Amino acid sequence: MASAVRAGSRLRRAAEGRELEALPQGLRDELRAALASEGSLVPFSLLRSLHAALRDAGSPLRLHELLEGSEIHLPEVPVPPRNPELVARLERIKARLANEEYRRMTRDVTGRETNGSLAEFGRQVRSVQAVVITIFNFLLTVVAAFACTYLGIQCVFAETAARVLSAVIVASVVGLAELYVMVRTLEGNRGKL
Structure with missing residues (x-):
């Protein structure tokens, strides 16, 4: 089951630029750390926190706009060995x-x-x-x-x-x-x- 999103160019630009300055510093650092990780995978829990912080901050940015060009990461299901x-x-x-x-x-x-x-x-x-x-x-x-x-x-x-x-x-x-x-x-x- 999907649990993360592979970040697109729009989310990267927002994290590196000044668009997310209204958000708490800890959330921005966590987002940058996720984008710097292998595959640029952002977990759904971080996206939920980002969505709630954008709404609380009254930001004109919407989560669906930030996720433009992103892909849902489907992890490979391990195949159990056959008997x-x-x-x-x-x-x-x-x-x-x-x-x-x-x-x-x-x-x-x-x-x-x-x-x-x-x-x-x-x-x-x-x-x-x-x-x-x-x-x-x-x-x-x-x-x-x-x-x-x-x-x-x-x-x-x-x-x-x-x-x-x-x-x-x-x-x-x-x-x-x-x-x-x-x-x-x-x-x-x-x-x-």
């Missing part, structure tokens, strides 16, 4: 926390390196498998629609060209309907891909 047991304990705790943080950061690195690639491979296989099944289902549906129409319309049309044409039309309509259903399903699953 070696405490320092060693703190170092052990820091090392343990650093190891835990390192393990947490690298926990998934080794596991995902082998399992991650296998998991990714499995995911890709399932995706390809779903696409192959969808294409197989589409082709099977179109071929089945064509065959059913070709064989089922045999009673109505005796000519082969008419039966093939009607089977192609029905297979195309079934194929377009199947494509429509696939596209709608893919749009619905787009967020899951």
Whole structure:
């Protein structure tokens, strides 16, 4: 905590000159001794006495005018020596926390390196498998629609060209309907891909 002021040029001039002649001789000598000391430190108690003496003497000088350019002296706080047991304990705790943080950061690195690639491979296989099944289902549906129409319309049309044409039309309509259903399903699953 501050207990002194490092005197500025204004306070020095006042102490050396005739501005403080109205003050008691003992107070002036004490102020000069403080200004002559190392660092020109003037204690707060002396400043309080100076302020009271200026007020009692009816001097036109004010303390804040005398302290212009002065700085509050903040003494350095002595740092107590650290307990070696405490320092060693703190170092052990820091090392343990650093190891835990390192393990947490690298926990998934080794596991995902082998399992991650296998998991990714499995995911890709399932995706390809779903696409192959969808294409197989589409082709099977179109071929089945064509065959059913070709064989089922045999009673109505005796000519082969008419039966093939009607089977192609029905297979195309079934194929377009199947494509429509696939596209709608893919749009619905787009967020899951």
